[in-house]
Amino acid sequence: MPEQKSDSSLWYPGRLFYVGLAFVLLANMLPLDPNWSTFIHMWRVETAASIFLGSTLIYLLLNQKRFSFRIDIYPEEWKFIVLPVIAFILWSSLSALWAPSWKSAVHHSLIWAEYLVFYIIFRQMLESGASFSKLLTVFVFTLVLFSLPAIVDYCAYLSFANPFTVGTRFAKYGEQIVTILPLVLLAVIRTRGKKFVIAGAGVALMWLLIFCSLGRVNYFLFGCVICSVLAGLLISKRHRRYLPRFAVLTALLIIVPMPLSLFSTTPATDSIAPMVSRLSDAEGISSSNNFRKMMFSVASLMIADHPVAGIGADNFGTQVNAYRERYGAAHPDDIALATAEDEIPEHAHNEFVQIVAELGAVGGIIFAWFLTGVAVVAFRAIRRIKSGSLYAAGAALGLGMFLVSSLVSSYSFRVMQNGIVFFFVLAVAAKLSFRGIRRESDSEMIAMSPSHLKLAFSAAILVCVGLLVYSGVRVSSVIIASRANQTRPLETARPLYDLAMRLDDENPDVRQNLGMRLFGNRRFREAIPYLESAVSIGRGPSSELSYLATAKSVTGDASGAEQSMASAAALYPRSPFVLTRYATLLKDNGKTDESADLFSRALQIDERSANTWRLLIDSGPKAVSEMAARDRRYSPVMDLVPKNSIYSVVAERFIKHPEEEQFSIGKFFTEEE
Numbered sequence: 135m136p137e138q139k140s141d142s143s144l145w146y147p148g149r150l151f152y153v154g155l156a157f158v159l160l161a162n163m164l165p166l167d168p169n170w171s172t173f174i175h176m177w178r179v180e181t182a183a184s185i186f187l188g189s190t191l192i193y194l195l196l197n198q199k200r201f202s203f204r205i206d207i208y209p210e211e212w213k214f215i216v217l218p219v220i221a222f223i224l225w226s227s228l229s230a231l232w233a234p235s236w237k238s239a240v241h242h243s244l245i246w247a248e249y250l251v252f253y254i255i256f257r258q259m260l261e262s263g264a265s266f267s268k269l270l271t272v273f274v275f276t277l278v279l280f281s282l283p284a285i286v287d288y289c290a291y292l293s294f295a296n297p298f299t300v301g302t303r304f305a306k307y308g309e310q311i312v313t314i315l316p317l318v319l320l321a322v323i324r325t326r327g328k329k330f331v332i333a334g335a336g337v338a339l340m341w342l343l344i345f346c347s348l349g350r351v352n353y354f355l356f357g358c359v360i361c362s363v364l365a366g367l368l369i370s371k372r373h374r375r376y377l378p379r380f381a382v383l384t385a386l387l388i389i390v391p392m393p394l395s396l397f398s399t400t401p402a403t404d405s406i407a408p409m410v411s412r413l414s415d416a417e418g419i420s421s422s423n424n425f426r427k428m429m430f431s432v433a434s435l436m437i438a439d440h441p442v443a444g445i446g447a448d449n450f451g452t453q454v455n456a457y458r459e460r461y462g463a464a465h466p467d468d469i470a471l472a473t474a475e476d477e478i479p480e481h482a483h484n485e486f487v488q489i490v491a492e493l494g495a496v497g498g499i500i501f502a503w504f505l506t507g508v509a510v511v512a513f514r515a516i517r518r519i520k521s522g523s524l525y526a527a528g529a530a531l532g533l534g535m536f537l538v539s540s541l542v543s544s545y546s547f548r549v550m551q552n553g554i555v556f557f558f559v560l561a562v563a564a565k566l567s568f569r570g571i572r573r574e575s576d577s578e579m580i581a582m583s584p585s586h587l588k589l590a591f592s593a594a595i596l597v598c599v600g601l602l603v604y605s606g607v608r609v610s611s612v613i614i615a616s617r618a619n620q621t622r623p624l625e626t627a628r629p630l631y632d633l634a635m636r637l638d639d640e641n642p643d644v645r646q647n648l649g650m651r652l653f654g655n656r657r658f659r660e661a662i663p664y665l666e667s668a669v670s671i672g673r674g675p676s677s678e679l680s681y682l683a684t685a686k687s688v689t690g691d692a693s694g695a696e697q698s699m700a701s702a703a704a705l706y707p708r709s710p711f712v713l714t715r716y717a718t719l720l721k722d723n724g725k726t727d728e729s730a731d732l733f734s735r736a737l738q739i740d741e742r743s744a745n746t747w748r749l750l751i752d753s754g755p756k757a758v759s760e761m762a763a764r765d766r767r768y769s770p771v772m773d774l775v776p777k778n779s780i781y782s783v784v785a786e787r788f789i790k791h792p793e794e795e796q797f798s799i800g801k802f803f804t805e806e807e
């Protein structure tokens with residue numbers, strides 16, 4: 135970016151600010167044990183961001199006389215970026231009035247309010263070209279640090295064929311990389327000597343983070359960025375001199391994955407093989423596409439029910455099971471419903487569809503207004519690509535990559551560090567695009583008066599305090615529940631569970647933990663309300679519904695057990711386990727015709743799996759092992775999926791046939807004093 139003359143009246147942050155920003159972005163790497171995780175909303179970055187922003191704003195508010203923090207906004211920037219974000223925040227807040235979870239709606243509003251604060255701070259800082267390079271360095275530095283454990287995990291996978299989890303742990307950072315990559319590439323090719331080597335190594339490590347996490351979309355978007363930057367260099371005559379360095383950088387990106395093959399244990403497997411397998415895995419691609427189709431169908435049902443106002447901001451995750459059950463009951467033959475049986479879907483995997491589902495047509499129009507501003511920025515940057523700054527075009531390209539990723543990502547703005555990166559790149563694009571090449575006069579700007587600035591600071595500080603309190607209460611509930619899980623006996627732990635539930639009445643995990651602990655102590659009647667409550671506020675894998683049905687069945691509530699498995703069959707109408715489990719329950723309750731129809735459906739979906747599940751339910755794991763050894767129509771017990779459902783069936787076997795438990799490895803049921 136072009137350097138600007140220093141203005142002593144402006145605030146320029148010191149090193150502590152950049153360290154604090156890095157701390158926010160690296161918050162997920164904090165070595166906490168146990169690894170406390172809150173339901174749907176991830177607290178680490180949100181807490182760190184609230185502390186960081188709040189501290190910065192308080193410092194600025196208390197030191198206004200020492201220097202000036204200016205908020206100067208171009209009229210078009212106000213109209214196309216700031217104003218729609220404010221409207222989006224206000225509409226999200228208003229949705230708390232009708233949302234099933236008003237807390238989630240408030241949470242969504244606070245997140246977006248902090249995004250706006252980050253944007254304003256970045257815009258002020260970018261009045262200095264030095265701040266741009268420092269901010270860019272912070273973002274690259276944090277991503278490089280995340281790449282190191284990802285590479286280690288990938289090498290361990292190649293060496294030991296351990297269960298591959300690096301994708302689920304690190305794929306979210308790919309969105310940040312493809313968003314900021316165009317700016318990074320343009321900055322790197324302008325350096326020389328040692329700086330070019332160091333900066334090139336940073337880009338290579340960012341590429342390895344994407345490479346090792348095996349994200350198909352991230353591969354595609356990374357390649358698009360490389361090709362687009364190359365096209366920009368070719369189009370802009372005054373930037374063609376950077377082509378040799380860009381070629382060197384591209385060659386480096388091709389070479390760096392190759393040494394990973396040294397960690398492969400078999401000649402047939404090299405460092406590229408998992409990537410090739412990932413890209414050519416037709417079954418995996420089909421499953422992924424089916425899951426997204428299912429989420430789209432569920433979101434469409436939400437939109438049909440609440441077309442104008444939506445179900446409430448950030449309420450998709452808490453309501454997805456209720457709408458999936460309705461959709462599954464109406465469309466039991468939809469192949470897409472075979473996915474996510476043992477998971478808890480939290481997002482629609484399409485940011486734009488989720489926004490319309492949660493905030494209705496009104497929210498969709500407001501967000502479209504915001505996207506129009508992004509489009510205006512991109513149009514201006516591309517129009518001046520031959521004569522203007524390539525950084526403007528690079529920023530526009532990064533924004534485009536983020537928005538394309540948002541079409542299929544469950545992260546997007548729902549992961550705060552991703553949103554921070556997006557609004558930084560947006561600040562770069564706005565600075566360069568809305569003013570043209572140079573700012574000619576301050577008269578074009580919309581400036582805030584000192585009194586209005588104080589009011590804005592105070593409101594922003596309250597936002598930070600609000601999100602900090604929200605995250606603090608939620609994680610406190612998780613910590614207390616974790617202590618309760620480790621406390622023996624159960625009666626001593628009960629007050630801790632009660633406190634955790636009072637702190638966060640929307641945390642299904644603590645209810646599930648207490649319910650399963652009561653179940654494990656054969657206190658089935660007491661377990662039922664907790665297991666039911668956990669399902670009603672967001673949980674609901676098939677195994678948990680099976681446990682609930684068992685608890686109801688053994689307490690004599692046959693109709694309640696049927697109802698639980700009927701819900702499971704609506705949620706997972708393509709699950710051989712659920713259909714077989716439900717069919718067996720109906721048969722035990724004397725409904726033989728309905729049972730036969732259900733089991734026939736299970737056989738049509740997967741005959742081998744259905745036969746094995748039925749034998750496991752009727753005769754136990756020992757009978758399955760013996761049968762699988764001599765009859766190919768049956769599979770070994772541990773080949774069944776989902777795995778957690780195996781244990782739910784075995785638990786019921788132990789209740790009905792306690793003699794089987796003494797021959798098992800470990801004990802499911804315990805008696806706590």
